[in-house]
Amino acid sequence: MKDSVLILGWIWAAYLAARLAAEGVRRFVAARRAAASGAGQTGDADSQAAHRRKVRLAWTPLPAALWLAAEGALAVVVVGAAWLVLRDVSVNLVPAGLAASVDVRRAAVAGILGWSLVVINVPVAWRLVGMVLPSEPRKVTAGVDAERMGETIGVLERLLVVVLVPSGGPAAVGFVVAAKTLARFKELDKKRFAERYLLGTMTSVTVALTSALAAMWIWSSVA
Helix, strand or coil: CCCHHHHHHHHHHHHHHHHHHHHHHHHHHHHHHHHHHHCCCCCCHHHHHHHHHHHHHCCCCHHHHHHHHHHHHHHHHHHHHHHHHHCCCCCCCCCHHHHHHCCHHHHHHHHHHHHHHHHHHHHHHHHHHHHHCCCCCCCCCCCCCHHHHHHHHHHHHHHHHHHHHHHHCHHHHHHHHHHHHHHCCHHHHCHHHHHHHHHHHHHHHHHHHHHHHHHHHHHHHHC
16 A cells, blocks of 8 residues: 555654654653662752742743743654655555455545544643743642643533534633633632733634634645
8 A cells, every 4th residue: 555645744753753752761761860869969959949939030931932842843853854755665455355345545534533632732832831831830639630630621612622622613712711711700800810821821712712712624635
């Protein structure tokens, strides 16, 4: 089976998997180093916290924009180079019996797009939104972790937008944002919270809506 579109798609899917694995290793190593270095640093904890709070006041979206640009450039270079090498490969990966009964090309494109949407809207968007939002001191309290709950709500928000956009269009996005806003309505009276809420929500919805529309366009063009 020789199909340049599918070859490019499989390379892209493999790149996403490899990038996720590399990020997981990086986070694991960073966590181990932080735990090791934090074990002997207790006396200057207050000064470090004060410094972090001072840095947080100088908010700018530049780090998030630079990170996104770097990730995009890396993906283009790696995937593009691999595709140039493998585009002429002709390999029959599908048994003849299965190929006769199933539209393998459409199934493969659907799988690649689904995998891409999950990666973009869960780990990638999670990292991007976290970088866009100005950090605040974590409040260690018993019970539910409010920050982790907010991150989980953001993931569900993006997945709902991706699922509902093909059938509901803009109304689907409005429904998701309205439901989220209703739950936080009273807290929006606080300016600081309202700014963080709008910034996080707009970033989250932008990622979900852009990726969903791109997937729809790719599906209609190549499937």
